[in-house]
Amino acid sequence: MRLSTRGRYGIHAMYDLAVSFEGGPQPLKAIAERQSVPEAYLEQLMAPLRRDGLVKSVRGAQGGYLLSRPPAEITIGQVLRTLEGDLAIIECLTEDDFCDRADGCPTRKVWKQVRDGLNSIVDGITLQDMLEPNAGTLKGSLQ
Amino acid sequence: MRLSTRGRYGIHAMYDLAVSFEGGPQPLKAIAERQSVPEAYLEQLMAPLRRDGLVKSVRGAQGGYLLSRPPAEITIGQVLRTLEGDLAIIECLTEDDFCDRADGCPTRKVWKQVRDGLNSIVDGITLQDMLEPNAGTLKGSLQ
DNA sequence: GAAAACCCGACGAAATCAGTCAGGATTGGA
DNA sequence: TCCAATCCTGACTGATTTCGTCGGGTTTTC
Numbered sequence: 001m002r003l004s005t006r007g008r009y010g011i012h013a014m015y016d017l018a019v020s021f022e023g024g025p026q027p028l029k030a031i032a033e034r035q036s037v038p039e040a041y042l043e044q045l046m047a048p049l050r051r052d053g054l055v056k057s058v059r060g061a062q063g064g065y066l067l068s069r070p071p072a073e074i075t076i077g078q079v080l081r082t083l084e085g086d087l088a089i090i091e092c093l094t095e096d097d098f099c100d101r102a103d104g105c106p107t108r109k110v111w112k113q114v115r116d117g118l119n120s121i122v123d124g125i126t127l128q129d130m131l132e133p134n135a136g137t138l139k140g141s142l143q
Numbered sequence: 144m145r146l147s148t149r150g151r152y153g154i155h156a157m158y159d160l161a162v163s164f165e166g167g168p169q170p171l172k173a174i175a176e177r178q179s180v181p182e183a184y185l186e187q188l189m190a191p192l193r194r195d196g197l198v199k200s201v202r203g204a205q206g207g208y209l210l211s212r213p214p215a216e217i218t219i220g221q222v223l224r225t226l227e228g229d230l231a232i233i234e235c236l237t238e239d240d241f242c243d244r245a246d247g248c249p250t251r252k253v254w255k256q257v258r259d260g261l262n263s264i265v266d267g268i269t270l271q272d273m274l275e276p277n278a279g280t281l282k283g284s285l286q
Numbered sequence: 287g288a289a290a291a292c293c294c295g296a297c298g299a300a301a302t303c304a305g306t307c308a309g310g311a312t313t314g315g316a
Numbered sequence: 317t318c319c320a321a322t323c324c325t326g327a328c329t330g331a332t333t334t335c336g337t338c339g340g341g342t343t344t345t346c
Binding site: 147148149181183184187201202203204205206 | 345
């Protein structure tokens, strides 16, 4: 039940880009150093983030990465799903089931509740929330 | 971000015991067969469940396992935490931090929100909820 | 006293994860 | 024009974790 480093590093990188939003493209190397992530590894994480349209890249000298939208419009759920895959807790749900008993399965609806709840949590937190020092009051009246 | 088989099998086993609650102790072998879990492996999972007081065991012939409380008083959160450890998503939080930057860390409060939200989800679902065919309306007004 | 059941620790195969590496493509600026 | 900065891609490997097995106990009932 731990997040892998992909998700963790990815969030750090996205936070970094949120901080320097409007500061022009940030070179991978700079992000990696500030966030203490191996550069070559971070590079692997930026590729899917770019493909999913969460960041844009500028090639060539003075290039780098930048958020494709304002921090308030990017949720950590989007980032985590891109880097970690479906936050499904259990496979059974992802591919719309290879589970033999499918809808007769009494545990299935539980996993579904957990998945949906988890997704609504992470989709209720934006990069902007991380920027604000006053510990964010959560929007989606959870808890 | 997947649950390991420990959590999955554990929930299946607990569901099985919930179904046969008041049916006397259930032999490990019977549970394992009904739930399609390797018997020797399931045995490993029952030990911590017993230590944490979620199930009771009756030794000797005609012995077996049974829930220590009615299904409505056991949440899947309790089961999952017993078998999977802290549902912390990220280590940083568990041991009350070895993270160098600790409270200055902007991602930390996010992980905390996710952890707390996840815990409140799984603690809002009981074994009883799995028994009822009408897809449970969730108590903790999530989502 | 034998069978049924729980109890425990060690072990190994398989899968996943974390991170490296080498080489290529694209662009800006001297 | 050419060099340096930068992004891009896929292959590869060592470490860690997970999954499940195995062999040997102990306790209790019949």
